[in-house]
Amino acid sequence: MDMNRLKQQIGFLVEIDKLKSIYRRAVLVDRSRHENDAEHSWHLAMMALILHEHANDPGVDLLRVVKMVLIHDIVEIDAGDVSAYDLAGQQDKQVQELKAAHRLFGMLPEEQKTEMFELWQEFEERSTPSSQFAAALDRLAPLLHNYHTEGATWKEHGITLDMVMTRNAQIGQGSEALWQFAQELIRDAVEKEYLPLD
Amino acid sequence: MDMNRLKQQIGFLVEIDKLKSIYRRAVLVDRSRHENDAEHSWHLAMMALILHEHANDPGVDLLRVVKMVLIHDIVEIDAGDVSAYDLAGQQDKQVQELKAAHRLFGMLPEEQKTEMFELWQEFEERSTPSSQFAAALDRLAPLLHNYHTEGATWKEHGITLDMVMTRNAQIGQGSEALWQFAQELIRDAVEKEYLPLD
Ligand SMILES: [Ca+2]
Numbered sequence: 455m456d457m458n459r460l461k462q463q464i465g466f467l468v469e470i471d472k473l474k475s476i477y478r479r480a481v482l483v484d485r486s487r488h489e490n491d492a493e494h495s496w497h498l499a500m501m502a503l504i505l506h507e508h509a510n511d512p513g514v515d516l517l518r519v520v521k522m523v524l525i526h527d528i529v530e531i532d533a534g535d536v537s538a539y540d541l542a543g544q545q546d547k548q549v550q551e552l553k554a555a556h557r558l559f560g561m562l563p564e565e566q567k568t569e570m571f572e573l574w575q576e577f578e579e580r581s582t583p584s585s586q587f588a589a590a591l592d593r594l595a596p597l598l599h600n601y602h603t604e605g606a607t608w609k610e611h612g613i614t615l616d617m618v619m620t621r622n623a624q625i626g627q628g629s630e631a632l633w634q635f636a637q638e639l640i641r642d643a644v645e646k647e648y649l650p651l652d
Numbered sequence: 653m654d655m656n657r658l659k660q661q662i663g664f665l666v667e668i669d670k671l672k673s674i675y676r677r678a679v680l681v682d683r684s685r686h687e688n689d690a691e692h693s694w695h696l697a698m699m700a701l702i703l704h705e706h707a708n709d710p711g712v713d714l715l716r717v718v719k720m721v722l723i724h725d726i727v728e729i730d731a732g733d734v735s736a737y738d739l740a741g742q743q744d745k746q747v748q749e750l751k752a753a754h755r756l757f758g759m760l761p762e763e764q765k766t767e768m769f770e771l772w773q774e775f776e777e778r779s780t781p782s783s784q785f786a787a788a789l790d791r792l793a794p795l796l797h798n799y800h801t802e803g804a805t806w807k808e809h810g811i812t813l814d815m816v817m818t819r820n821a822q823i824g825q826g827s828e829a830l831w832q833f834a835q836e837l838i839r840d841a842v843e844k845e846y847l848p849l850d
Contacts, residue, residue, distance in 0.1 A: 471681040483669040496694035
């Protein structure tokens with residue numbers, strides 16, 4: 455057993471404890487506080503386990519989807535959480551996240567660094583059925599949180615129906631079934647005045 | 653597509669948001685607050701991805717390990733977190749957790765309920781190489797948190813070296829390598845006075 459290799463791996467695992475202190479715009483369903491990235495990533499992994507039958511491509515690799523959602527936000531330890539609706543922040547975000555990926559995954563032994571980096575890039579690029587399904591879950595989760603908190607984050611940030619529809623249409627790329635469900639949820643949110651028309 | 657089935661699955665996924673509000677004895681490495689079960693489960697899943705090469709049994713099924721650690725604490729939504737050192741609480745805990753497993757996993761479609769229930773039981777019984785490795789990770793994580801917070805939880809609850817050694821020897825069942833590492837960590841914690849001899 456290579457104790458140095460093991461200690462290097464543990465060093466990474468201790469470092470990523472910081473993901474528990476990166477807070478998102480989303481609010482917990484019980485509305486007690488904002489959600490953090492680590493528990494968000496757990497929730498996406500649970501969604502992957504339970505919902506993968508709804509992926510458009512029946513060949514989606516569940517373990518790969520789970521890996522992607524578990525690691526997709528780790529870069530935010532260095533780069534922070536930038537709102538999906540903050541278009542000006544998106545450019546700088548890409549540079550910061552690339553640097554973060556190099557520093558954080560770079561703490562791992564070489565071949566694990568490569569694996570994590572490639573998983574993260576695949577998720578970012580949504581270029582495969584597995585990453586398209588993973589990304590669909592990442593879009594669906596905030597919809598569920600908004601719906602079950604009467605639109606807490608939508609109202610706080612002045613988000614309207616148009617913005618939600620444009621942003622979330624991508625769900626259909628990974629799962630038509632989840633997109634159909636999401637549209638129903640959105641229509642109902644408008645009806646209940648959780649989400650303003652404009 | 654069966655929209656009723658999908659809605660049932662979503663109902664379960666919304667319900668388990670509550671795991672983010674179940675707090676553990678463990679304190680985050682940055683010591684800002686106690687850790688919750690959802691982010692703890694994420695961290696164990698990351699440990700599984702990075703450390704599975706150290707399992708005693710090379711045939712350990714990584715996806716199965718990840719599933720087990722993701723779901724192992726969901727029963728605490730109803731049953732709460734009982735300290736591993738509270739022996740009187742352990743008996744009642746088993747009954748409460750069994751009821752919780754039936755209620756929570758019972759929200760899922762039948763065959764998913766069965767899968768989740770069996771995964772949870774396998775984890776509880778530590779009867780397979782995959783569950784023994786998953787349990788080893790669940791033991792190792794609090795050691796890492798204690799070590800990196802100068803023994804915060806040990807000190808708060810009057811935990812001594814004997815108790816830590818007895819409880820954590822089980823790590824070796826899943827991974828001799830992790831147990832060797834853990835013993836080194838524990839020795840160093842005693843040296844640094846994070847953990848009292850008695
Ligand atoms: Ca995300």
